[in-house]
Amino acid sequence: MTGTRTRGGFVFQAVEGVRTLFENPPTGTAADYVPALTRRLFDGVLGYDDIAYSQRNDWESVTFVDDDGQPAVVLTATGVGEDIRGARRRAVAALETEPSARYAVATNRDEMVVLARCSPDHPDATERDGIAIRTLTEIGVRAAVERSAGRSLAEALTPDQQLSFAKLTALQRDAVSAARDDPDADDPEPTLGDLTASSPSHETTPETLADTLTETLEDVLRPAVSDAFGRLSHRIQAFADRESTLEERIEEAKAAGDEVAVTDLRADLFDLREQYATARRLEAGFARWRRVAADGSEAEAAEAFVAESAAVALDTLLLARVAADRGLAGDLGAYREFWADEAEHAHRDAADMVQVVREELSGVSEDATDDGTFAWVFEAGIADAFADAVAALEAVDVGDLDARELTEAFDGHLGADARPVRGATRPSTAGLLLDRAGYTPDAAIDDAGSDLLDPACGDGSLLVGAADRLLARLDRTDATPAETLEAVRDRLHGFDVHPYAVHLAESRLLLRTVDVHADAAVADGSFSLGRFGVHRTDALRDERGGRFAGTAGGRRARRREQAADVKARDGFGFVVSDPPNGPVEEPPETDWNAAAGADWSALFLERTGHWLADGGRLSMAVDGSLLDDEAAAGTRSRLATGFRMRELIEFDTGGGAAPLFVAAERVDSGAESDSFTYARVTPTFLDLVREGLIRPGSGEETTPAELVSRCLPGSAGGDPPSMETVLVELGLVCDATVDGPMPVEVQSVDGDRLAEGAWAFGADSAAAAEESISPLDGQTTDEPDIGSPRSRVEK
Numbered sequence: 187m188t189g190t191r192t193r194g195g196f197v198f199q200a201v202e203g204v205r206t207l208f209e210n211p212p213t214g215t216a217a218d219y220v221p222a223l224t225r226r227l228f229d230g231v232l233g234y235d236d237i238a239y240s241q242r243n244d245w246e247s248v249t250f251v252d253d254d255g256q257p258a259v260v261l262t263a264t265g266v267g268e269d270i271r272g273a274r275r276r277a278v279a280a281l282e283t284e285p286s287a288r289y290a291v292a293t294n295r296d297e298m299v300v301l302a303r304c305s306p307d308h309p310d311a312t313e314r315d316g317i318a319i320r321t322l323t324e325i326g327v328r329a330a331v332e333r334s335a336g337r338s339l340a341e342a343l344t345p346d347q348q349l350s351f352a353k354l355t356a357l358q359r360d361a362v363s364a365a366r367d368d369p370d371a372d373d374p375e376p377t378l379g380d381l382t383a384s385s386p387s388h389e390t391t392p393e394t395l396a397d398t399l400t401e402t403l404e405d406v407l408r409p410a411v412s413d414a415f416g417r418l419s420h421r422i423q424a425f426a427d428r429e430s431t432l433e434e435r436i437e438e439a440k441a442a443g444d445e446v447a448v449t450d451l452r453a454d455l456f457d458l459r460e461q462y463a464t465a466r467r468l469e470a471g472f473a474r475w476r477r478v479a480a481d482g483s484e485a486e487a488a489e490a491f492v493a494e495s496a497a498v499a500l501d502t503l504l505l506a507r508v509a510a511d512r513g514l515a516g517d518l519g520a521y522r523e524f525w526a527d528e529a530e531h532a533h534r535d536a537a538d539m540v541q542v543v544r545e546e547l548s549g550v551s552e553d554a555t556d557d558g559t560f561a562w563v564f565e566a567g568i569a570d571a572f573a574d575a576v577a578a579l580e581a582v583d584v585g586d587l588d589a590r591e592l593t594e595a596f597d598g599h600l601g602a603d604a605r606p607v608r609g610a611t612r613p614s615t616a617g618l619l620l621d622r623a624g625y626t627p628d629a630a631i632d633d634a635g636s637d638l639l640d641p642a643c644g645d646g647s648l649l650v651g652a653a654d655r656l657l658a659r660l661d662r663t664d665a666t667p668a669e670t671l672e673a674v675r676d677r678l679h680g681f682d683v684h685p686y687a688v689h690l691a692e693s694r695l696l697l698r699t700v701d702v703h704a705d706a707a708v709a710d711g712s713f714s715l716g717r718f719g720v721h722r723t724d725a726l727r728d729e730r731g732g733r734f735a736g737t738a739g740g741r742r743a744r745r746r747e748q749a750a751d752v753k754a755r756d757g758f759g760f761v762v763s764d765p766p767n768g769p770v771e772e773p774p775e776t777d778w779n780a781a782a783g784a785d786w787s788a789l790f791l792e793r794t795g796h797w798l799a800d801g802g803r804l805s806m807a808v809d810g811s812l813l814d815d816e817a818a819a820g821t822r823s824r825l826a827t828g829f830r831m832r833e834l835i836e837f838d839t840g841g842g843a844a845p846l847f848v849a850a851e852r853v854d855s856g857a858e859s860d861s862f863t864y865a866r867v868t869p870t871f872l873d874l875v876r877e878g879l880i881r882p883g884s885g886e887e888t889t890p891a892e893l894v895s896r897c898l899p900g901s902a903g904g905d906p907p908s909m910e911t912v913l914v915e916l917g918l919v920c921d922a923t924v925d926g927p928m929p930v931e932v933q934s935v936d937g938d939r940l941a942e943g944a945w946a947f948g949a950d951s952a953a954a955a956e957e958s959i960s961p962l963d964g965q966t967t968d969e970p971d972i973g974s975p976r977s978r979v980e981k
Contacts, residue, residue, distance in 0.1 A: 196231070198577055200351045201343075203227035205331050207295055216263035219295045220245040224261075233359035234259075247280070249287075253363040257284045261291040270294045277301055278314060288362055289322065296328040300357065323353035390586040396598035402578040403500050403599075410571030411496040411563055415488065418465045418566065425462040432458065468562040471495075475559050478683045494686040498560040500575060501693045503540070505547055507579045508592060508697065512704035515547060540564055540572050558742060559685040589701040593650065596697055600645065600690075611647040611764040615807065618891035620651055622833060622849040623762050623805035627658040631760075632665075632673055639758045639797055641725035641790055642765035643680030646691025649720070652678055652762070653698050667705035668713050674699055679719040679752055688722045695720070721749035726789055757799040765790040767809040783817035785809040791848065792821045795828045798852040804829065810836060810844040829853060831862035831937060832902040835894070838868050861903025864935045867894055871929030897930040906932040 203226040207219050220241070228234045228250060239250045245263065252258040260280040264273045270292055277290035281303065290301045302322040304311050310320040330347050355361065432455045439447040459466070475491055482490070509515035544564060587595065600610070625631055625638060640648045653674050660670045674695070682688050695718045696703075706713045723746070767787040787808035794804050812818050813836075825831075829850035837845050871893075899906045 196355055196581065197343075197348050197351045198574060198581075199231045200227065200354055201330060201334055203231045204327050205334075208328065208331050215244065215246075215265045217245040219266060220248065220261070220263050220293075223293070223295075224248055228259075228261075232354070232357050238359065247276070249284070250359070252359060256286040258287060258359070258362040259289045259291065259357055260284055260287050261293065263292075264294045266295045268294050270297050270299065274299055274301075278319060281319060282314070282317060288365065289357055291357075293327075296326075298325040298327050299323075300325075300354070302356070322356060323350045325350045325354075390583045392587060392591045392595035392598055395582050395584065395587065395592070395595035398578055398582050399500065399504065399595070399599040402575050403496060406571050406574045406578065407500055407568075408493060408496040410568040411499065411566065412489075412492045414563070414566035414568050415468070415492050415495070418468050418562070419488075421462060421465045422469050425458065425465055428458055429455065464562055464565040464567075467558075467565070471559040471562050475685060478685075495560045495563040498686070498689055499540075499563045499572075501689070502544060502547065502564075503572075503575055503579055504596070505693065505696060506544075507582075508584050508700055509547060511585050512700055512707075514700075514704060514707055540576075560689070589698055590654075592700065593694055593698045596694060610645050613647055613651065614891040615764055616647040616651040618894060619648065619762050619764060619805045619807060619847065620655065621891065621895045622835070622847060623760050623803045625652060625655060625760050625762060625803070625805075627655050627662070629659075631656055632659050632663070632677070635757065635799060636759040637677045637679065637757075638760040638762060639752075640680045640763045641761065641793065641797070642763050643682050643691050643720060644687050644764070646680065646687075646694045646720070648762055648764065649678050649680050649691055650694050650698050653695060657699070657702070667702050667709060671699055671702050671706050671715060674702075675715060675718050679721075679758075681721055681723050681725040681749070681753065683722065683724045685722050688720050692718050692720045719752065721745065721752060723749035723753060725753065726793060756796060758797045758802055759799060760803050760805070761794045761797050762803075762805045763790060764807040783815075784821065785811050785815070785818065788812050788815075788818045788821045792824060795824065795852065800852055800854060802852045804848065804850045804852065806848050807845050808848055810846045812846055812848075825850070830860060831935075833863045833865065833898065834935075835865045835867065835898075838866055860937045861934045862937055863899050863902055863904070863906075863932060865898060865906075865930055865932045867930050894930065898932065899934075903934040903937075905934075906930075 204223065206226050207222055224234075224239060224241075228239065228248075229236065232250075234250045239248055241248045247263075248261040249257050250259040250261070260277065262273045262276040262280060264270065273292035273294060277292040277299070278301065281287055281290045281301065288303050292299045292301070300322040301319050304318050304320045306313060306318045308318065308320055311318040312320065326347070330343060330351070333347075334343055432451055436448055436451045436455070439445075439451060472488075472491055475494075476487060479487065479490065481487075506515060541564065584592065597613075620626070630636060631638075638652050640652075643649055656674055656677065657670065660673060665673065678695075680688075680691055682691065703715060765787045767785050770784050770786055770789060785808070787806070788811075791804075791806055791808050791812070794806065798804060812821065825848075830853045831848075831850045833847070833849040835847040835849075837847070897906060
């Protein structure tokens with residue numbers, strides 16, 4: 187192990203490294219504890235792997251070497267609890283006999299002293315046999331471990347204790363290796379302000395941030411949230427019983443005319459409800475969540491809800507960390523230092539800090555991504571976990587990452603299966619859907635009438651992809667940062683029924699635009715974003731005038747009204763989506779057709795006609811059953827009469843899934859139909875990509891989605907380019923001689939067939955394929971029946 191881990195910050199890792207020395211307390215010689223100290227602290231935290239040290243005299247002396255194999259640190263140890271002065275004398279002697287060693291560590295397990303070479307001019311220097319030495323740090327190991335047992339380090343250890351551990355950063359292997367060229371240089375002294383920034387010397391990358399997020403969620407927050415859920419869930423029943431008893435006694439007192447007793451009992455009931463307020467919020471949030479996540483047993487549902495609640499807490503802290511770095515909110519460490527100084531006047535813990543942070547984030551984005559479903563987690567009594575999570579995030583320098591890299595890190599964390607992801611759409615799928623809609627930086631997507639809607643936005647992959655393109659478009663104009671951010675906010679809209687999906691989508695948009703936001707705040711200190719246009723609502727249900735009639739005012743009610751307003755719009759320039767699929771057992775109550783037995787994706791497709799303006803673009807991934815399922819006949823007919831088809835792209839994966847990409851343009855009924863493109867991406871294409879036989883070159887646009895786009899005609903119903911042309915344009919190399927189906931098969935279909943309801947492409951394509959053109963080489967091919975489409979795997 188040559189690097190150090192980032193979770194929890196350096197101090198957290200150092201304390202954890204020595205904690206194991208006291209789990210099974212040894213009572214004998216150095217050999218009883220120094221091997222564990224070497225493995226857990228020097229290897230696991232300071233970066234000296236198992237070939238970077240050697241021991242002598244039964245672990246009474248250990249020498250650690252730097253990257254060049256030169257002695258860098260020597261450790262001398264006595265028996266457990268013996269006078270440390272003997273080990274210290276041997277440490278000084280070791281520095282005298284090992285001229286390349288920069289540090290010496292003396293320990294008796296309960297204490298640790300680190301000596302460092304220094305210049306004779308150092309104010310703390312002492313000279314012995316011609317070398318200058320000073321005490322770098324003295325650590326009360328036992329005291330620190332005992333104080334921090336079961337508690338947050340930020341609250342258990344004094345600043346001086348934390349600083350004593352922080353100074354061990356000087357002993358990191360990469361640090362001493364870098365310092366070999368200047369042996370007379372004095373070591374930089376960490377300060378209290380540097381504590382939480384004492385991260386590994388490795389440069390922060392999206393990968394290191396993603397790892398920190400994953401470890402913090404799994405090792406710190408999720409266990410704490412799970413414990414809190416169990417504790418509060420048990421209190422809910424006790425609360426309900428006591429509430430019922432008090433209410434009955436109030437009614438009895440009323441009947442008896444005892445107003446004094448009524449007043450006292452009402453006060454008791456008020457106090458009870460205050461005491462159990464968090465448990466009530468948990469109960470309400472879980473019930474709201476359960477209505478849209480009803481799959482699985484109660485225990486499975488509880489586990490998923492806990493995972494999502496913990497993730498919301500982590501994301502809130504990440505957004506706060508990034509916002510503070512960009513000057514958009516207060517610094518977490520500053521809050522902690524302030525409260526540490528004021529501890530004698532008022533008790534504050536990490537939960538108080540998180541509450542302040544949430545309030546500040548509301549100034550960055552109104553209500554900061556949570557509609558109340560997960561609010562309970564911030565009041566759940568997990569201050570220690572919050573403190574450790576804050577320390578972990580502060581140990582990563584997010585200033586090293588721009589907004590795109592921050593989003594990449596967040597996506598990498600999601601991709602590590604660290605939490606359940608609802609409605610996840612692959613970026614390549616999102617890119618292809620946006621391409622086929624014509625939503626590109628080269629198009630006038632910043633103009634009025636170019637608003638984009640994703641009615642099933644899931645984790646927000648499509649919205650983030652659209653934001654990338656809109657930002658690139660606006661970067662070519664003279665738009666100010668505020669105008670740019672307002673355009674992203676006002677022109678991109680998303681619906682999803684799951685509160686966690688909405689949280690993910692908005693969090694990713696906030697990260698992706700944080701640099702623009704920072705620029706806007708610099709130009710105008712009063713700038714306020716408000717909220718992105720992501721709404722928790724069921725896109726397929728008609729709610730206006732019904733569900734909200736008579737609803738009391740409040741934040742949640744206003745959000746519902748805003749969602750209803752957007753859902754009622756009919757002038758979107760683009761509707762792009764990768765909606766969920768599966769058979770519809772109970773069609774939603776709507777004023778438009780929703781046939782039982784159809785696929786959910788077909789219902790989203792049909793609903794699109796309501797949202798799009800005349801001439802608006804549709805691009806949607808639907809289940810392949812749209813082509814031949816009897817239950818989808820009505821959808822096919824209305825699609826044929828209300829849209830001008832541009833493309834149908836079927837993805838034959840060779841397995842059990844065959845998604846169908848539909849690209850079309852909204853027109854008035856009776857408009858003249860034109861020819862459109864029908865393409866089939868075959869298993870051959872996927873094999874070429876998967877096996878590396880088609881290899882991306884140095885260009886940036888060599889993803890499979892881009893390959894598919896290049897294989898299609900430039901205009902609907904036109905002739906496709908040859909595969910040779912595609913390979914040359916993208917700088918790719920094909921090492922394979924393709925046998926069997928061509929990678930992408932394309933044919934032109936007469937649009938009049940749609941008006942006639944002729945959708946049996948499985949049969950018609952078999953005949954038409956005799957003259958189909960393959961983009962592989964531009965030659966005609968004899969291709970057998972394409973085959974019936976198969977249902978797409980739920981995203």
